[in-house]
Amino acid sequence: MTILEKAPAKINLSLNVLSKRDDDYHDVEMIMTSIDLADRIELERLQDDRIEISLESRYVPNDERNLAYKAAKAFKTKYGITEGVHITIDKNIPVSAGLGGGSTDAAAVLRGLNKLWSKDIPLNELAELGSSIGADVAYCVYGNTAIARGFGEKIEKLSSPPPCWIILAKPDIGVSSRTIFSQINVEELFHPDTAAILEALEDKNFSKLCNHIGNSLEPITFAMHPEVQHIKEAMTHAGAAGVLMSGSGPTVYGLVEQQSKATRIYNGMRGFCEEVYLVRLIG
Structure with missing residues (x-):
């Protein structure tokens, strides 16, 4: 079997x-x-x-x-x-x-x-x-x-996010979650607005979701691996509506509503790193 x-x-x-x-x-x-x-x-x-x-x-x-x-x-x-x-x-x-x-x-x-x-x-x-x-x-x-x-x-x-395309870009490095968490000083961290994200999901409000996604670990990973911050800046400049590092990194993703725009950003990001993906949400 x-x-x-x-x-x-x-x-x-x-x-x-x-x-x-x-x-x-x-x-x-x-x-x-x-x-x-x-x-x-x-x-x-x-x-x-x-x-x-x-x-x-x-x-x-x-x-x-x-x-x-x-x-x-x-x-x-x-x-x-x-x-x-x-x-x-x-x-x-x-x-x-x-x-x-x-x-x-x-x-x-x-x-x-x-x-x-x-x-x-x-x-x-x-x-x-x-x-x-x-x-x-x-x-x-x-x-x-x-x-x-x-x-x-x-x-x-939770309610699923509004339908959109996701561009993933991963630089040619690996990041250890244990290493990133060992550098945390909680008093110095940025704290995302969880309530606003939950409201955006419930309302299927794409713009509100993109405006409030956040990751407390970004500054720590960026300091240790500046190329991750560069990828986020490049994807933001390319026009993704919401851009964030996932987990402890190093992958950065961008949220885009239109397939044509997502494809253009995907093609552009391939000049910054080899591992770039264009995917959708499940469900």
Whole structure:
């Protein structure tokens, strides 16, 4: 038996760091939405009690360091599964990009194993298990548009954004979320207006959404990697209505209503970096 799962990337419409916790994590408030750039996950049963990972990427490990491996191990442990699984990951989402590539793979493994082993576990229970694997995994179990609170484990579904095109531009660097978060001084951070973004989503107001998207981590990443700021400035100058860095970076995205304008910006951004994508929202 083989199960196929789509693992969509995400972008942050907001990332607000509220405070540092006693456990060294940070309390955050993040509004995220899924886009149609996705990895594909294939799961096959193994009779032996082992986990195998196959993928063609020199940047992603195929052992217990992989979040997909950790998800399978956590699932097997929690639900007493003694069969094994072979996991094939077809990577399309850039690595260390702020797009949730590892987290969405882990979430897809949890959803897929639920089907492979006929467990009928509700999504909220899978999301709780996912939160023990990585901060964005709980959100990725659900996908679509949601707000994540706590360290990312408290998920509330939201109205989807108004229809638009998204241009993604990733410079040829990787950014470690752990490194960026270690540089945070909460008192010095910019805090996005979450309430205004929620209103824009509810009203399907594209202009209001673009005017209020925000990311507390941008100044930190910009200081460490000036090329990320240059890409944001270039995309803004090219005419994208709303431009923001996703996650801890380095990917920058732009929101555009008209396909012709989005295509023009996409073509222009290809002069700034090799990894540029033109995608849409899921749903």
